[in-house]
Amino acid sequence: MVLILYIDMDSFFASCEIARHPELKGKPLIVGSNPPETKERGVVQACNYEARKYGIHSAMPTTMAYRLCKDAAYIEADNSYYERVSSEIEALLKGYGLRMEMDSIDEAAIEVESKGKDSALEIAKGIKNSIKNKFGLPCTVGIAKGKIIAKMACDSAKPDGLIAIDDADVNNFLQGLSVGKIPGVGKKTEEKLASLGIKTVKELAKTEPTVLVGALGSFGKELFLIANGNDMSRVVDESPAISVGREKTLEKNANSVEEMSGMISELAHSVIGEVKKKSVAFKSIGVKARYSDFTDRIKSRSLNNYSDSEEILISTAKMLFSELVGKKPIRKIGVRVSSLSQRKGQKSL
Ligand SMILES: [Mg+2]
CATH class of the missing domain: 3.40.1170.60 (MutS, DNA mismatch repair protein, domain I)
Structure with missing residues (x-):
């Protein structure tokens, strides 16, 4: 499982x-x-x-x-100190060799094949101990079948906690919570649900899905499934084998593409170096902006043909970044290529 x-x-x-x-x-x-x-x-x-x-x-x-x-x-x-610690923690977690995803600077999700919650709890204890021994930092781990309920379990066990919710406990666990505890449910959604008389996850679970979809669109359907313990969210693995990316903190926060232009070229140059070394070509380009409040946004675009061109990478990345600038100052940027193919036999543009 x-x-x-x-x-x-x-x-x-x-x-x-x-x-x-x-x-x-x-x-x-x-x-x-x-x-x-x-x-x-x-x-x-x-x-x-x-x-x-x-x-x-x-x-x-x-x-x-x-x-x-x-x-x-x-x-x-x-x-920059917190980011350094974060990437060291990421490296430690990657060392477990499991499918994993960093969700933010201080949150990660890891997928394990496990015979049951006891063996997952053992792995989690090991992770908690190694993070504490190596960095002197406490963390909380929540375990469940889907990423969203695992996060909710984690929130419920803070600080320095460890909890596993399996099929037998999931309904019990969810029923006691208010709707605001579901990730993605902010003040606005809470108000909409309250106007339908729904304040708890228990009430949400018993509401007709069509009513929820009417009020909240497809998010209403997702909430209904979560409230009933059907959490399909999985870990998205960004393993280096399927993409090549580089990211770096800017020397000064930026509000325009021009201000980031030098760094975009530098990252693109480094990505292309790696692409050539691996003898691959890419068909998809993505960029990431981390804003001054540490939220991230990602934009990506598919090319019509495979490419290994630095020029195409830079111009596409700049176009994608132009959709991300201006809202809040950007402190860190990333450039990534994916949908890789071996270059042999491919027409290089
Ligand atoms: Mg935290």
């Missing part, structure tokens, strides 16, 4: 700071874009569980956090 381990680092940025400042352990800690003494506007990007006891949470203005707890430690976010 296939089970999915959803791994989420506990208050990741704050835990990273505590790992290198052990004297802060046990004290409220706030990581923000501007510490209060700078008197500039800033928000809490992360805080540990000790700070949460004071009612502090992420996205709250730092000045408000300061009013709630003056004695907390305030540290300015060091994003």
Whole structure:
């Protein structure tokens, strides 16, 4: 049976700071874009569980956090440090040789073939221990048959938790939750559901799917399935054998394609170098933007023919990035080619 381990680092940025400042352990800690003494506007990007006891949470203005707890430690976010730790954790997880996917800077999903939840729990314990031993960082792991319910299980067991939900427990687990606990259900969807008299997953599970589709479109159908424990979401493996990609943090946040132009060419050059080394050609090009708030967006396009041209890669990547700029400052970009084919016998453009 296939089970999915959803791994989420506990208050990741704050835990990273505590790992290198052990004297802060046990004290409220706030990581923000501007510490209060700078008197500039800033928000809490992360805080540990000790700070949460004071009612502090992420996205709250730092000045408000300061009013709630003056004695907390305030540290300015060091994003390149967190990204470095994140890629080391990714490398450790890849070492297990299982199908895996990084879902964000501090979340990953891993698929295991398992005889049952006990053996999946064993693997999860091993992962938790190695992350703690190597990095001094706590994480929580949720296990279920689909990625979405595994993530919900993980959220329910924080911090430093481990939980497995199998077929026998899934309905029990879901029934006790409010609809807002389902990933993707934000304030707006919650309000729409509330107007239909639906506040809990239990109520959602008993609603006619046509009613949900009427209110929410195809997302309504997905919610109905999840609420009934039918979670088909799987891990999407981006293994290097099927694509070649490079990404890098920009020296300065960018708001236009022109500002990123040098980095786009640099990444494309490196990707083409790898493509030539592997003697492959590609038919699909994708780009990724990571914004200053650490959300990611991806755009891709298929070519009419296989290619290994750096020029085509650069011009297509720029066109794709033009659809991603302007909304929020971009801090990191990636360029990737996929749908690879051995070049032999293919017409190289
Ligand atoms: Mg986390």
